[in-house]
Amino acid sequence: MQLYDAIHAARAISKQAYAPYSGFRVGAAILTEGGTLYDGCNVENASYGLSICAERGAVMKMIADSPPEDRRIRLVAVVSPNTAPCFPCGACRQVLREFGCEEVVVLDAEGAPSRYPFEEILPNSFGPEAL
Numbered sequence: 001m002q003l004y005d006a007i008h009a010a011r012a013i014s015k016q017a018y019a020p021y022s023g024f025r026v027g028a029a030i031l032t033e034g035g036t037l038y039d040g041c042n043v044e045n046a047s048y049g050l051s052i053c054a055e056r057g058a059v060m061k062m063i064a065d066s067p068p069e070d071r072r073i074r075l076v077a078v079v080s081p082n083t084a085p086c087f088p089c090g091a092c093r094q095v096l097r098e099f100g101c102e103e104v105v106v107l108d109a110e111g112a113p114s115r116y117p118f119e120e121i122l123p124n125s126f127g128p129e130a131l
C-alpha cells in the first residue's frame with residue numbers, strides 16, 4: 001500500500017510543477033524506512049541551470065521535516081505526465097544515494113509501476129560510507 005501511496009503522492013504533486021520553460025512536469029515522492037512520505041516537484045528558473053528536479057525537491061523536504069533517525073530512503077516514485085517512464089537524472093541519483101535509497105519506481109504509459117533496485121540504476125556508486 002505504501003508503494004501506491006508514494007505513486008499517488010508523486011502524481012499529485014507533479015501538478016504543482018513550476019516548469020514554464022521546458023513544459024516538462026515531474027513529481028517525486030520519497031518513502032522513508034520509517035514510513036513517511038515526502039514529495040517534491042521540479043522548479044525551473046529563468047536562469048535555466050538553476051532549475052531543481054522533483055527528486056531533489058523531495059530530498060530537501062525530507063531533510064527539512066524529518067527527525068534525523070528517519071532519513072533512510074526506502075524508495076522514490078517518479079511521475080511525469082509528459083512522458084513515461086521518467087527516470088531520475090544522474091545528479092538526482094547521486095543525491096538519493098546519499099540517503100541509502102533502495103529502490104526507484106517509475107510508471108509506464110498505462111500507469112503500471114516498474115521497480116528497479118537502486119544498484120541497478122546507479123551501479124558501483126560513491127557514498128558517504130566511503131569517506
Ligand code: THU
Pocket residue numbers: 019022024025026041042043044051052053054055078086087088089092
Ligand atoms: N526533471 C525532473 O524534475 N526530474 C527528472 O527525473 C528529470 C528532469 C525536470 C528538470 C527540468 O525542470 C525538466 O524536468 C526538464 O528537464
